[in-house]
Amino acid sequence: MERDNGKGAVTRAAILARALDLASVDGLEGLTIGRLAKELEMSKSGLFAHFGSKQELQLATVGAAAERFRAAVIEPALEAPDGAPRLRAIADAYLAHLEDDDYYPGGCFWAATSAEYDDRPGPVHDAIAGALDTWLGALEHQAQVAGSPDPGRFAFELYAVVMGANSRFRMAGDPIVFAYAREAIDRLLAELPGNPRRGSVEQADLAQD
Amino acid sequence: MERDNGKGAVTRAAILARALDLASVDGLEGLTIGRLAKELEMSKSGLFAHFGSKQELQLATVGAAAERFRAAVIEPALEAPDGAPRLRAIADAYLAHLEDDDYYPGGCFWAATSAEYDDRPGPVHDAIAGALDTWLGALEHQAQVAGSPDPGRFAFELYAVVMGANSRFRMAGDPIVFAYAREAIDRLLAELPGNPRRGSVEQADLAQD
DNA sequence: CCTACCGATCGGTAGG
DNA sequence: CCTACCGATCGGTAGG
16 A cells, blocks of 8 residues: 555545545545545546545545554553553543644544444444454553553543543533543542552552552 | 324324434434435425424434433433432433443434534534533532532543443443443442442441541 | 546425 | 425546
8 A cells, every 4th residue: 555655655645634634524424535536626536546435445544543543642652651651641642632622623533433333334333443442452451561450441431531521522612521531530540559649649658558 | 393293293203213213323414314204105305394404304303312311311310319329320221221222223322413513513513512411411410419529520420431331332342341331330429428339338337438 | 647427315496 | 295306416437
């Protein structure tokens, strides 16, 4: 796909960047080839030729979203140590993007498309589900490293809180939900052994608990 | 709208019941007049005449969903006393519906449509947002009655957990998320003053805390 | 990457 | 509640 830097690959990347924005607002069904072509000032069939079917365009868009998420949220958090610090770094990076509104114009791509495809079986559903399972799995792994007694539940709650913040912020527009989410995450992390709450005293006092 | 029991009102109710099912799977945009008419074995224009525009059909569907939610989740929970017991009753009723898969065929109508409309301003967005605000407000009120130190946060977390369970169940199909959600809700309720955890000792021992 | 086209379906209207 | 229709747009194809 990207094994050369020819014009085709450049055009394809430009198409997918725009497709991501459109899909995070209108979903992967609402992403139409005609509209995408018009915004990119190219012909519908010219764009179509890059993918061969709408489904292939949708799958490529899901792949591009996964790459963007990895680069924006996962990659920077790898600088934090394994376990609780990395869990906090991932949650902070994700919430910061949602709050600053500089992530996707339509909020979280995964929130929008997972709700859209939760009842539409097929390759697109499977691609979205696979990406989400990968990230939930990464959260679960970090929770396990951090000593959580129930890493699966921990990952679920972290996921629910950040997705809930996205949903409530997009619908009601009140940024107080980010404070709620951070407080919930603080309490989640405080469950982990030997992990003090944000802004509390240094770890020494609590290490004996 | 329902001030008579004539044939028009009966037909309208049948249309909306079917519209609810379609919209919880394919969203309120994916709900098309032609498909709805075909499933109900009536003409497209005959159905259209009941509403006058697609937007009016969408708004009527949102109203019908609110009524169905109220009857299925809120109404039964009113038998539980104010505060923590009612919060648990609401959460249990909601999770039971999601788990039994007998609520909407496409999972939670509100999860599907709020993600779909979070970036589409207009009357449909406002109707969905209004319904969600009403229920979040009810949760917040009950949390306040139960003595929560931060009812807004409490309501947000409860909302996030049940919506997260819906989302994960629809995408991954693993019912363990309902156990995760119930555990999270137990811990949330345990934060409230004088409220023991499900299955723990009776309230007497804790009343002094 | 283009023009020109296809059948199907969209929301909506005319007229009854 | 119907038949018959409208212009627009959908995904996709032919042929270059």
